[in-house]
Amino acid sequence: MKLFDSFGRHIYYLRISVTDRCNLRCIYCMPPEGVPWIPHDEILSYEEISTIVQLAAELGFTKIRLTGGEPLVRKDIVELVSMLWQTRGIEELSLTTNGTLLKEHAFELRKAGLKRVNISLDTLRTERYRYVTRLGSLQDVLDGIEAARSAGLSPRINTVVMRGINDDEVLDFARLTYQGWNVRFIELMPFTKVAEFVPAEGLRQQIESLGSLEPCSISDSGPAEYYRLSGARGTIGFITPVSKPVCSCCNRMRLTSDGQFRSCLLSDAGIDLKSAMRNNASPQEIKQLILEAVASKPEKHHLLEGVYPKRKMSQIGG
Ligand code: SAM
Numbered sequence: 001m002k003l004f005d006s007f008g009r010h011i012y013y014l015r016i017s018v019t020d021r022c023n024l025r026c027i028y029c030m031p032p033e034g035v036p037w038i039p040h041d042e043i044l045s046y047e048e049i050s051t052i053v054q055l056a057a058e059l060g061f062t063k064i065r066l067t068g069g070e071p072l073v074r075k076d077i078v079e080l081v082s083m084l085w086q087t088r089g090i091e092e093l094s095l096t097t098n099g100t101l102l103k104e105h106a107f108e109l110r111k112a113g114l115k116r117v118n119i120s121l122d123t124l125r126t127e128r129y130r131y132v133t134r135l136g137s138l139q140d141v142l143d144g145i146e147a148a149r150s151a152g153l154s155p156r157i158n159t160v161v162m163r164g165i166n167d168d169e170v171l172d173f174a175r176l177t178y179q180g181w182n183v184r185f186i187e188l189m190p191f192t193k194v195a196e197f198v199p200a201e202g203l204r205q206q207i208e209s210l211g212s213l214e215p216c217s218i219s220d221s222g223p224a225e226y227y228r229l230s231g232a233r234g235t236i237g238f239i240t241p242v243s244k245p246v247c248s249c250c251n252r253m254r255l256t257s258d259g260q261f262r263s264c265l266l267s268d269a270g271i272d273l274k275s276a277m278r279n280n281a282s283p284q285e286i287k288q289l290i291l292e293a294v295a296s297k298p299e300k301h302h303l304l305e306g307v308y309p310k311r312k313m314s315q316i317g318g
């Protein structure tokens with residue numbers, strides 16, 4: 001079965017936030033004191049998440065990404081990966097993480113069925129990493145990247161570029177692709193006023209000082225455009241939610257850790273699957289709610305008009 005929204009987009013990708021909690025406080029994502037955590041009993045259990053994934057798979061979802069908050073702070077996350085990987089119809093399972101806890105989990109995650117990880121890393125400088133994340137240690141992430149590579153989790157690095165904070169490191173990140181790193185530069189979305197975003201086009205021009213950037217296609221390219229510096233083993237991607245939104249190709253829905261099924265990262269609209277499940281809705285009724293959420297998916301976001309979600313990224317699942 002293939003699922004389409006009301007604008008004819010094929011919808012098959014579900015991003016699941018497994019927790020709103022995080023061990024870091026990145027300056028563009030959370031305030032220093034954190035945000036009020038969602039109470040434990042409001043968070044979906046692994047059984048509830050697994051049931052939703054099973055029903056979504058029956059409707060045509062084939063691809064799952066786990067995110068958060070920080071997904072690796074949730075207890076027994078490997079168990080969830082294993083449960084989801086055994087779901088009939090799920091063909092791809094990946095995870096987005098800040099990487100700080102990856103060293104201890106990489107091999108067991110791979111064994112449980114995880115295919116790949118995206119690791120967020122905005123700077124290669126120790127002091128700056130501490131400034132950007134407020135709590136983290138750069139070495140932990142570098143160890144996590146190495147562990148992910150050894151475990152066969154094909155790590156891809158996500159770097160949010162902030163003017164005046166880390167935009168002087170773009171070439172350092174780009175050079176790492178000669179060593180096989182895959183790096184994606186993400187435009188900063190303006191939810192907070194920490195810094196200005198840097199348009200991807202400017203980064204592309206800057207990187208071309210190292211050599212020409214050849215466009216390359218990647219299976220599962222998602223919202224990114226990919227290039228390769230000649231002679232580099234790794235790729236460079238650009239994700240442009242601000243300068244060039246790609247809503248017309250969006251294939252995803254989202255499940256928040258407290259069970260809201262959302263159709264867009266940047267919209268507050270959502271359907272409360274948790275309450276439905278806890279009020280004994282039948283599988284058929286849950287599927288109907290999922291279909292309604294898909295049908296309500298907006299054509300595009302309105303970030304540039306200043307329409308932001310009320311929840312933080314860590315609470316929705318970036
Ligand atoms: N904690 C995990 C991590 O950091 O990878 C997963 C959740 S985090 C909310 C997911 C992604 O959202 C990260 O790559 C982070 O850099 C990105 N993000 C958070 N706030 C953002 C913003 N204002 N603009 C662009 N990306 C943002």
Ligand code: SF4
Pocket residue numbers: 022023024025026029030068069070098120313314
């Ligand atoms: Fe935590 Fe990820 Fe947000 Fe950083 S971006 S505070 S690691 S959820």
